[in-house]
Amino acid sequence: MSATxxxxxxxxxxxAGIEIRPATADDWPGMWAILEPVIRAGDTxxxxxGTTEDxxxxxxxxxxxxxxxxxxxxxxxxxxxxxxxxxxxxxxxVANAGYMVHPDHGxxxxxxxxxxxxxxxxxxxxxxxxxxxxxxxxxxxxxxAWQAMGFEVLATxxxxxxxxxxxxxxxxxxxxxx
Amino acid sequence: MSATxxxxxxxxxxxAGIEIRPATADDWPGMWAILEPVIRAGDTxxxxxGTTEDxxxxxxxxxxxxxxxxxxxxxxxxxxxxxxxxxxxxxxxVANAGYMVHPDHGxxxxxxxxxxxxxxxxxxxxxxxxxxxxxxxxxxxxxxAWQAMGFEVLATxxxxxxxxxxxxxxxxxxxxxx
Numbered sequence: 001m002s003a004t005x006x007x008x009x010x011x012x013x014x015x016a017g018i019e020i021r022p023a024t025a026d027d028w029p030g031m032w033a034i035l036e037p038v039i040r041a042g043d044t045x046x047x048x049x050g051t052t053e054d055x056x057x058x059x060x061x062x063x064x065x066x067x068x069x070x071x072x073x074x075x076x077x078x079x080x081x082x083x084x085x086x087x088x089x090x091x092x093x094v095a096n097a098g099y100m101v102h103p104d105h106g107x108x109x110x111x112x113x114x115x116x117x118x119x120x121x122x123x124x125x126x127x128x129x130x131x132x133x134x135x136x137x138x139x140x141x142x143x144x145a146w147q148a149m150g151f152e153v154l155a156t157x158x159x160x161x162x163x164x165x166x167x168x169x170x171x172x173x174x175x176x177x178x
Numbered sequence: 179m180s181a182t183x184x185x186x187x188x189x190x191x192x193x194a195g196i197e198i199r200p201a202t203a204d205d206w207p208g209m210w211a212i213l214e215p216v217i218r219a220g221d222t223x224x225x226x227x228g229t230t231e232d233x234x235x236x237x238x239x240x241x242x243x244x245x246x247x248x249x250x251x252x253x254x255x256x257x258x259x260x261x262x263x264x265x266x267x268x269x270x271x272v273a274n275a276g277y278m279v280h281p282d283h284g285x286x287x288x289x290x291x292x293x294x295x296x297x298x299x300x301x302x303x304x305x306x307x308x309x310x311x312x313x314x315x316x317x318x319x320x321x322x323a324w325q326a327m328g329f330e331v332l333a334t335x336x337x338x339x340x341x342x343x344x345x346x347x348x349x350x351x352x353x354x355x356x
Contacts (some may be wrong), residue, residue, distance in 0.1 A: 046265035087224035087312055091349065131335060133311065134265055155333030155351055157309060162268045170183045171269065173333055173351060 020117040023068040023080065028057060030077030031070060034100050035060065042164050045098070046134045046171075064164065065125035069117060071101075071110055073133040078105045081114040083121055086131050091164070095178075113144070115149045123178045132175055136161050139169040150176045194259050196288070199296040201246040201258065206235060208255030209248060212278050213238065220342050222320065224312045224349075225275070243303035247295060249288055256283045259292040261299055269311075273305035273356075289320070293327045301356045308354055314339050315348040328354040 023031060035056050051059075061068045066084035070077050079101040086096035097118040101110045102134040122130055130151075135143055137156060147153075151174040159168035201209060206299045213234050220227040229237075244262035248255050253352055257279040264274035275296040279288045308329075313321055315334060325331075329352040337346035 016314060042267050046267045047267035048266045048270075087338075087349075088226045088229075089220050089224045090314075090342070091224035091312055091338055092226075093340060094335070094338050129335075129338070131338070134269055136268075148251075154335065155274070157307075157332065157351075160265075160269055160272050160307070160309070162271060164268070171265075173335075175335060 011161055018071050018073045018078065018113070020069060020071045020113060023025070023061070023070045027070050027072070027077055027080075030072075031060065031068075031080045032056065034077065034080055034102050037103070040099050044139045045100075046135050046161065059110040065127070066095075067121060069114070071114055071117075078102050079110045079114050081118055083118045083125075085127075086133070093123075093126070093128045095122040095130045096133065097122070098128060098132075109142075111145050112149060115146065119149070119176075119178060127178055129178055132172070134161070135172040135174050136163065138163055138166050143172060143174075146174050152176065182350075184260070184334065196251045196256065196291070197248050198247060198291060199251045201239070201248045205248050205250075205255055205258075208250075209238065209246075209258045212255065212280050215281070215310070216278050222314050222317045224339065239345055243305070244273075245299060247292070249292055249295075256280050256300050257288045258295055261296045261303075263305070264311070271304070271306045273303075273308045274298040274311065275300070275308060276310075285319075289323050290327060293324065297354075297356060305356055307356055310350070310352040312339070313350040313352050314341065315350055316341055316344050321350060321352075324352050330354065 032053055036044055039047050039051050039056065040049055060082050062082050062084040068082045071079040081097060081099040083095055083097045085092040086094045099111050099114040119130060153172045154175045155173045156170040158170050160171040161169050163169050210231055216223060217225050240260050240262040240319055246260045249257040259275060259277040261273055261275045263270040264272045269271050277279050277289050277292040297308060331350045332353050333351045334348040336348050338349040339347050341347050
């Protein structure tokens with residue numbers, strides 16, 4: 001019942017010296033250094049593994065009320081995320097977001113900090129909920145992180161992801177109100 | 179256990195004289211005459227109600243292995259649908275599809291016939307399952323039709339659709355194997 005009982009609030013403070021803010025065009029090289037290996041690995045995101053840098057940039061930078069954002073320390077991009085409406089028209093009040101963290105900086109709460117930033121930004125932009133459509137079931141650290149951030153698994157689409165080494169695994173639809 | 183016990187098979191034969199085939203550029207005026215009122219009404223599709231004709235055409239015509247298709251009789255487009263991969267990369271073996279029927283030709287099994295066509299086309303293209311991300315809960319005729327075609331509701335995202343007259347209603351995620 002205390003403030004720290006809310007994992008989202010507890011995780012909202014990133015590690016010391018890290019700033020999370022909207023991304024600028026100048027941030028792109030540092031962002032791409034994070035995105036490219038994640039896209040090429042193809043084990044956590046449902047992106048074509050051959051996605052070009054231009055296509056990735058166009059896809060990651062979102063128009064308002066969406067946005068791309070970065071976690072930076074001493075000028076280095078340590079992680080990045082993006083936020084957008086999950087559907088158009090009558091579905092445009094539900095946000096969707098994605099996050100990637102530099103492999104040298106994983107396990108330090110950075111993904112949760114990026115998520116907390118996106119929840120605040122989505123709330124400020126008027127979204128009423130956030131939904132992830134395709135959280136790879138085998139990405140157990142991510143699933144646990146989003147659960148700690150208040151998301152619940154509403155459904156698992158069976159065998160919906162062909163993992164490069166594990167074969168067919170499920171994709172979770174995860175959701176939380178804002 | 180008989181062939182007719184499979185509702186998909188039973189519904190696969192459209193009304194007499196109707197042909198369902200891939201759409202061509204020449205079909206577009208007839209397709210747009212169906213799409214436009216559905217998009218403008220905003221009560222069944224999560225498309226921005228102000229979507230322009232050019233944007234709709236670009237969005238409805240899908241690249242292979244997806245496709246747009248039409249149900250025609252005597253040269254008139256009575257219904258249309260589109261098929262595409264629901265996700266990229268490791269998720270590209272699950273199809274997604276959408277269908278629209280001319281209001282003068284509703285309730286005659288045309289939507290089910292379009293769905294049956296898309297299931298066959300998806301199977302032929304190598305997809306292993308089909309998923310609908312956003313079936314509006316209040317569109318009970320569509321929900322019943324897809325259930326009759328073998329889809330099940332895996333989740334209902336609460337209040338995810340702002341219906342023009344009903345207010346917030348759920349969006350169903352519906353799924354079936356191919």
